[in-house]
Amino acid sequence: MTNQNVVASETMALAVTTVANPSPIFPYPQLNDCSSGFAVRTKCLPQLDHESKDGRVNAWLESLKASSPTHAKAAAKPAATHPEAGPFWTTTHPSALDMFGEITGASVGKQIVMFLDYDGTLSPIVDDPNRAFMSVEMRDTVRDVAKYFPTAIVSGRCRHKVYSFVRLAELCYAGSHGMDIKIPAKGHILMKANAKAVLCQPASKYLPMIDKVYRALLETTKSIPGAKVENNKFCLSVHFRCVNKKRWSTLADQVRSVVEAYPKLKVSIGRKVLEIRPSIKWDKGKALEFLLESLGFTNCKDVFPVYIGDDRTDEDAFKVLRSRGHGSAILVSKMPKETDASYSLQEPSEVMDFLQRLVEWKRRSVEACPKV
Numbered sequence: 001m002t003n004q005n006v007v008a009s010e011t012m013a014l015a016v017t018t019v020a021n022p023s024p025i026f027p028y029p030q031l032n033d034c035s036s037g038f039a040v041r042t043k044c045l046p047q048l049d050h051e052s053k054d055g056r057v058n059a060w061l062e063s064l065k066a067s068s069p070t071h072a073k074a075a076a077k078p079a080a081t082h083p084e085a086g087p088f089w090t091t092t093h094p095s096a097l098d099m100f101g102e103i104t105g106a107s108v109g110k111q112i113v114m115f116l117d118y119d120g121t122l123s124p125i126v127d128d129p130n131r132a133f134m135s136v137e138m139r140d141t142v143r144d145v146a147k148y149f150p151t152a153i154v155s156g157r158c159r160h161k162v163y164s165f166v167r168l169a170e171l172c173y174a175g176s177h178g179m180d181i182k183i184p185a186k187g188h189i190l191m192k193a194n195a196k197a198v199l200c201q202p203a204s205k206y207l208p209m210i211d212k213v214y215r216a217l218l219e220t221t222k223s224i225p226g227a228k229v230e231n232n233k234f235c236l237s238v239h240f241r242c243v244n245k246k247r248w249s250t251l252a253d254q255v256r257s258v259v260e261a262y263p264k265l266k267v268s269i270g271r272k273v274l275e276i277r278p279s280i281k282w283d284k285g286k287a288l289e290f291l292l293e294s295l296g297f298t299n300c301k302d303v304f305p306v307y308i309g310d311d312r313t314d315e316d317a318f319k320v321l322r323s324r325g326h327g328s329a330i331l332v333s334k335m336p337k338e339t340d341a342s343y344s345l346q347e348p349s350e351v352m353d354f355l356q357r358l359v360e361w362k363r364r365s366v367e368a369c370p371k372v
């Protein structure tokens with residue numbers, strides 16, 4: 001059996017960038033008649049189970065195509081200058097750098113807890129996800145952030161892989177879209193006294209099934225040049241980015257043929273990727289809530305979560321912050337998108353600027369008033 005379509009669990013990213021769309025605000029990939037946003041899209045997914053095989057594959061293909069602008073097109077027009085964005089985007093989702101004072105002002109008297117996506121947030125999106133390295137300067141910045149704020153990396157990647165990129169033992173890590181959470185045994189100096197070392201894997205009972213489907217997908221898709229199957233331990237990704245678009249339909253049908261035998265798994269659509277994961281009610285939003293509780297911050301009055309991410313799956317965390325009515329959700333995107341985030345940053349370099357300003361602000365606060 002050829003291994004041309006194998007992507008080791010620790011060697012491939014879930015590629016996410018901005019979404020091009022003729023409308024001023026760019027929605028995440030949609031399915032059929034679903035009208036807006038990720039929450040609606042995920043609700044629509046089960047309906048596909050009742051559609052014809054062709055209908056399901058066609059729906060996947062439409063969404064894959066809608067979510068697959070070229071890097072050049074996505075990068076060509078930053079949100080603030082996109083001709084169709086208008087002032088609406090910068091008004092409704094202003095730059096977190098411009099609104100730095102408002103964000104830090106809202107956090108006064110509370111402990112900031114930082115949540116950071118990896119790909120597209122701390123590292124640039126690149127054609128070869130194996131080389132999505134974070135810069136030395138970014139690593140130093142995140143290390144400084146963790147000196148002042150409990151910090152968690154929340155990624156779609158396998159937890160061990162994202163750790164191999166970040167390499168900061170003092171952080172918490174939530175891999176597989178939050179389905180694999182580890183809080184360091186030593187704990188964080190800023191954790192509450194009742195915080196605890198934790199390994200949380202809510203989808204662990206699905207591991208044998210995930211592994212079985214992974215092997216089936218490898219075998220089934222091996223005839224498609226460029227098809228890549230990634231094992232993220234608790235979820236799987238079938239990447240279309242290196243597959244000729246003329247073969248997308250065949251590849252999507254192959255995925256359907258494997259997954260349809262496993263009703264306890266669900267398929268979601270990302271940028272040139274089909275993602276297969278357990279149908280459990282667990283996502284990055286649940287991971288955020290779990291981490292806050294585990295770190296000892298169950299009281300909303302004394303904590304101020306800041307979540308920065310560019311991924312469609314980060315919207316689940318944005319939604320949690322919006323429903324809790326506190327904290328700051330920051331979307332990393334060059335293009336306007338439908339989002340539950342309140343603020344925006346255009347790219348990882350702006351994320352680093354924001355984090356460095358946050359560290360400097362906190363450092364000065366501590367120096368001015370050691371008990372702040």
Ligand SMILES: [Mg+2]
Pocket residue numbers: 016117118119120121309310311
């Ligand atoms: Mg990302």
